[in-house]
Amino acid sequence: MTKTAPFMNQALGLAAQALFLSNPNPRVGCVIAAADGRILGQGFTQQAGGPHAEVVALRDAAAAGHDVRGATAYVTLEPCAHQGRTGPCCDALVAAGIGKVVASIADPNPLVGGQGFARLRAAGVEVEVGPGAAQARELNIGFFSRMVRGTPWVRLKTAASLDGTTALANGASQWITSPAARADGHAWRARACAVLTGIGTVLDDNPRLDVREVPTPRQPHVVVVDSQLQTPLDARLFIAGRACYIYSAAQNDAKQAALEARGATVIYLPNPQGKVDLPAMLRDLARRGVNELHVEAGNKLNGSFVREGLVDEMLVYLAPTLLGPGLGMANIGPLETLTQGLALNFTAVDRVGPDIRLVARVRGRDVF
Ligand SMILES: NC(=O)C1=CN([C@@H]2O[C@H](COP(=O)(O)OP(=O)(O)OC[C@H]3O[C@@H](n4cnc5c(N)ncnc54)[C@H](OP(=O)(O)O)[C@@H]3O)[C@@H](O)[C@H]2O)C=CC1
Numbered sequence: 001m002t003k004t005a006p007f008m009n010q011a012l013g014l015a016a017q018a019l020f021l022s023n024p025n026p027r028v029g030c031v032i033a034a035a036d037g038r039i040l041g042q043g044f045t046q047q048a049g050g051p052h053a054e055v056v057a058l059r060d061a062a063a064a065g066h067d068v069r070g071a072t073a074y075v076t077l078e079p080c081a082h083q084g085r086t087g088p089c090c091d092a093l094v095a096a097g098i099g100k101v102v103a104s105i106a107d108p109n110p111l112v113g114g115q116g117f118a119r120l121r122a123a124g125v126e127v128e129v130g131p132g133a134a135q136a137r138e139l140n141i142g143f144f145s146r147m148v149r150g151t152p153w154v155r156l157k158t159a160a161s162l163d164g165t166t167a168l169a170n171g172a173s174q175w176i177t178s179p180a181a182r183a184d185g186h187a188w189r190a191r192a193c194a195v196l197t198g199i200g201t202v203l204d205d206n207p208r209l210d211v212r213e214v215p216t217p218r219q220p221h222v223v224v225v226d227s228q229l230q231t232p233l234d235a236r237l238f239i240a241g242r243a244c245y246i247y248s249a250a251q252n253d254a255k256q257a258a259l260e261a262r263g264a265t266v267i268y269l270p271n272p273q274g275k276v277d278l279p280a281m282l283r284d285l286a287r288r289g290v291n292e293l294h295v296e297a298g299n300k301l302n303g304s305f306v307r308e309g310l311v312d313e314m315l316v317y318l319a320p321t322l323l324g325p326g327l328g329m330a331n332i333g334p335l336e337t338l339t340q341g342l343a344l345n346f347t348a349v350d351r352v353g354p355d356i357r358l359v360a361r362v363r364g365r366d367v368f
């Protein structure tokens with residue numbers, strides 16, 4: 001008899017290797033094991049349009065000349081049952097003669113939800129669901145958010161002095177944190193489907209908002225919240241090979257055409273205050289396949305995200321320096337009572353070079 005935990009842990013480790021790769025598809029790992037415990041094949045989801053984990057594992061087994069008939073497939077998400085850019089994985093498992101599937105968690109995709117398991121059972125494959133469910137969901141928190149809530153998982157990243165200053169009053173902010181912390185920030189950009197900023201930051205910093213400090217097989221899209229279409233045509237964030245979405249609140253056909261000639265897509269989504277309608281923007285980004293949204297904006301836009309209840313998680317780098325008053329992390333005040341603050345739970349505290357990295361979740365948000 002084989003034991004589930006080691007194989008599922010290995011499948012979860014494989015899924016983690018798809019962290020920068022599989023967007024907007026979920027990060028999934030698969031291990032195919034024989035009854036005597038030998039591993040016959042393994043794999044993880046490839047880039048969008050490429051094979052899913054199960055197919056990679058089946059090919060791996062075939063390439064090694066292994067017979068998988070009667071073997072058990074340990075997979076971190078329900079095998080898909082629909083024809084997308086690739087064929088249904090449950091059919092591939094059945095065709096290969098897999099005897100049992102152990103899956104961590106059902107697919108939240110309404111096109112799949114339960115149908116993969118049903119198809120496998122109908123074909124006589126034994127199905128067990130549950131081992132590794134919490135880790136599999138956590139690795140795909142953005143995919144679950146997009147499928148269940150219809151909006152991305154919003155992670156607000158900010159770099160500050162120990163006293164919470166993210167820029168001096170004159171706008172100077174480069175750099176507050178160390179090269180090590182900035183490289184770490186690039187790894188968090190790399191796992192996101194899109195990096196978002198505000199026009200204030202574009203005009204002040206002319207940022208690139210790409211992934212340069214860590215190796216990555218793909219670049220996240222870039223999103224600018226820019227009511228008046230002030231994004232300069234020579235902004236450094238126009239980078240070939242990634243989408244650029246600019247959300248506006250005022251129509252300006254000539255500027256829109258010029259930005260679109262630079263490769264941007266301009267989307268008109270005003271709110272009653274003449275700014276960008278942020279909840280509508282999040283729904284639109286989810287429709288465009290954004291799972292995790294990495295927000296790297298200034299005090300004003302961060303404040304709107306917080307005030308409108310749109311933030312799921314904070315990723316904060318604190319440098320060992322005091323900068324006194326300047327721009328804070330998020331302009332949410334002035335508050336009248338302490339209980340009006342944004343309540344968070346710290347989930348991780350780590351040293352990164354000379355700095356500290358904090359991850360904190362907004363209380364009550366991860367309930368979908
Ligand atoms: N240390 C750090 O981690 C970071 C620091 N910074 C620093 O922050 C400073 C820029 O901050 P800031 O000026 O606040 O810029 P933001 O990046 O926050 O952009 C703010 C602008 O976004 C536009 N906007 C559109 N819709 C909305 C909405 N619904 N809510 C809020 N804003 C909206 C507004 O301009 P409009 O109405 O024209 O559209 C607003 O002025 C720079 O000095 C930069 O260096 C920036 C990022 C990270």
Ligand SMILES: Nc1c(N[C@@H]2O[C@H](COP(=O)(O)O)[C@@H](O)[C@H]2O)[nH]c(=O)[nH]c1=O
Pocket residue numbers: 159173174175176177178181182185197201205206207208209210296297317
């Ligand atoms: N100042 C500051 C950060 N600032 C963020 O980095 C952006 C620049 O990105 P790029 O052009 O891609 O290098 C800038 O506009 C702002 O969003 N980040 C940090 O990790 N530490 C820092 O001290």
